[in-house]
Amino acid sequence: MRWxxxxxxxxxxxxxxxxxxxxxxxxxxxxxxxxxxxxxRAGVSPALVRKDLAxxxxxxxxxxxxEVRYLREELRKILNLDREIxxxxxxxxxxxxxLVRYNQQRYxxxxxxxxxxxxxxxxxxxxxxxxxxxxxxxxxxxxxEVTRREGLQMAIVTVPASAAQQVVxxxxxxxxRAILNFAPAKLTVPEGVHLANADVSLExxxxxxxxxE
Amino acid sequence: MRWxxxxxxxxxxxxxxxxxxxxxxxxxxxxxxxxxxxxxRAGVSPALVRKDLAxxxxxxxxxxxxEVRYLREELRKILNLDREIxxxxxxxxxxxxxLVRYNQQRYxxxxxxxxxxxxxxxxxxxxxxxxxxxxxxxxxxxxxEVTRREGLQMAIVTVPASAAQQVVxxxxxxxxRAILNFAPAKLTVPEGVHLANADVSLExxxxxxxxxE
Numbered sequence: 001m002r003w004x005x006x007x008x009x010x011x012x013x014x015x016x017x018x019x020x021x022x023x024x025x026x027x028x029x030x031x032x033x034x035x036x037x038x039x040x041r042a043g044v045s046p047a048l049v050r051k052d053l054a055x056x057x058x059x060x061x062x063x064x065x066x067e068v069r070y071l072r073e074e075l076r077k078i079l080n081l082d083r084e085i086x087x088x089x090x091x092x093x094x095x096x097x098x099l100v101r102y103n104q105q106r107y108x109x110x111x112x113x114x115x116x117x118x119x120x121x122x123x124x125x126x127x128x129x130x131x132x133x134x135x136x137x138x139x140x141x142x143x144x145e146v147t148r149r150e151g152l153q154m155a156i157v158t159v160p161a162s163a164a165q166q167v168v169x170x171x172x173x174x175x176x177r178a179i180l181n182f183a184p185a186k187l188t189v190p191e192g193v194h195l196a197n198a199d200v201s202l203e204x205x206x207x208x209x210x211x212x213e
Numbered sequence: 214m215r216w217x218x219x220x221x222x223x224x225x226x227x228x229x230x231x232x233x234x235x236x237x238x239x240x241x242x243x244x245x246x247x248x249x250x251x252x253x254r255a256g257v258s259p260a261l262v263r264k265d266l267a268x269x270x271x272x273x274x275x276x277x278x279x280e281v282r283y284l285r286e287e288l289r290k291i292l293n294l295d296r297e298i299x300x301x302x303x304x305x306x307x308x309x310x311x312l313v314r315y316n317q318q319r320y321x322x323x324x325x326x327x328x329x330x331x332x333x334x335x336x337x338x339x340x341x342x343x344x345x346x347x348x349x350x351x352x353x354x355x356x357x358e359v360t361r362r363e364g365l366q367m368a369i370v371t372v373p374a375s376a377a378q379q380v381v382x383x384x385x386x387x388x389x390r391a392i393l394n395f396a397p398a399k400l401t402v403p404e405g406v407h408l409a410n411a412d413v414s415l416e417x418x419x420x421x422x423x424x425x426e
Contacts, residue, residue: 015418079418080425094314098307115417153424178420194423196416203409204328205228207391210407211366212293
């Protein structure tokens with residue numbers, strides 16, 4: 001069952017709620033949590049917490065709150081995080097490499113962290129067919145083949161801006177439907193494919209605005 | 214002059230407009246741009262482009278469009294990007310190091326890119342007082358002193374989640390008012406300090422939602 005027409009703004013807050021619930025669940029001493037407390041810990045107003053979660057079902061009881069264990073499980077299902085998601089990193093320069101190491105550490109330390117980088121790609125002949133942190137670096141033109149073989153569903157793109165659109169086009173052709181782009185470029189994807197931008201420069205430029213206040 | 218009460222959503226789109234204008238300006242062959250074209254290139258509706266920019270002044274003429282060179286200059290002023298902003302990277306593990314290298318490359322290649330990483334900090338005694346890519350790594354407890362001396366205004370935080378709040382508190386004490394946090398932790402800052410989260414895991418979890426569609 002999927003829930004249609006839920007806005008990206010709602011979806012954006014779900015991982016924040018999940019993080020609070022994971023912390024409470026693993027600490028073990030919070031069984032019930034009010035929307036007030038969940039909101040405070042997630043940095044969202046209690047009314048918005050209730051409204052967001054109501055899109056997906058009735059999870060809380062008035063005056064009692066949300067059952068932490070249950071809501072955590074449900075949110076993991078809603079976000080498709082109840083099963084392993086196999087991820088490619090395309091472009092293993094210093095940023096790509098750092099993201100691989102970060103992912104491997106998270107994956108190793110947290111058995112519930114199901115986002116797993118399992119394949120690397122690069123265009124540099126000197127890197128292709130070598131291993132990085134235990135993973136083989138494939139040439140980009142094998143993306144479709146490796147995607148099929150490895151069951152890749154998501155890609156993290158850290159190639160130079162000039163190559164980014166071409167790489168994203170290849171991801172789309174290969175059937176990858178969720179892409180996190182770090183290249184400082186405006187990219188387009190067809191409907192049905194989701195692209196998120198993690199361009200660090202844009203974030204810094206946005207923050208710079210507030211320095212003048 | 215500052216413009217009060219402008220929503221974060223508006224501010225978030227300004228760097229997207231600036232990027233389009235920078236590209237047009239440097240290509241040299243586009244002198245005027247309609248809100249239609251600016252919107253298309255930035256991925257924003259033309260009506261929203263006009264509405265966003267109207268917060269800051271009258272930049273366009275109906276039926277003529279925006280003068281690229283002028284609007285670019287004005288946006289750079291609005292975002293405080295018309296002068297150098299000195300940035301600290303706190304935590305120089307693999308992600309921190311990758312961000313330093315990325316910044317140095319951008320800064321070197323683009324004379325208009327005014328976000329400049331000039332100081333590094335770490336807690337690891339083996340790293341402290343050594344140089345990384347030409348920059349000295351300082352101990353974290355000298356943050357206030359180095360901030361004063363170097364005129365630091367912004368910090369990029371890439372320390373482990375468990376240390377992140379403490380590091381951010383130190384930034385606030387040192388007078389840094391804009392912080393980009395990569396640690397997977399919910400952090401709080403007092404009013405007047407701006408914190409942006411660039412937690413890669415949250416972005417990936419959000420994208421995972423769409424895999425089930």
